[in-house]
Amino acid sequence: MTRVHTVFDCKHEQDIDISVEDDVLIPEQVRGLGKCPACQGKEGMVPVTGVAPGPGGKDLVLDSILMMPVM
Numbered sequence: 001m002t003r004v005h006t007v008f009d010c011k012h013e014q015d016i017d018i019s020v021e022d023d024v025l026i027p028e029q030v031r032g033l034g035k036c037p038a039c040q041g042k043e044g045m046v047p048v049t050g051v052a053p054g055p056g057g058k059d060l061v062l063d064s065i066l067m068m069p070v071m
């Protein structure tokens with residue numbers, strides 16, 4: 001697990017624990033898509049990670065985190 005500083009669209013910041021492949025670069029700060037779990041008023045949400053090609057298109061970089069409710 002890796003802890004990522006995530007800034008959500010509601011401007012709240014939270015450290016989210018995620019697991020990604022070893023070859024994915026983790027930036028210091030990642031965009032959280034949508035509102036943070038507290039603003040959504042839901043518990044037990046799990047992070048879904050989005051990756052994008054980094055500069056040069058060679059490496060993969062963690063691009064975004066979306067919090068999804070557990071079914």
Ligand SMILES: [Zn+2]
Nearest residue numbers: 010012036039
């Ligand atoms: Zn919030």
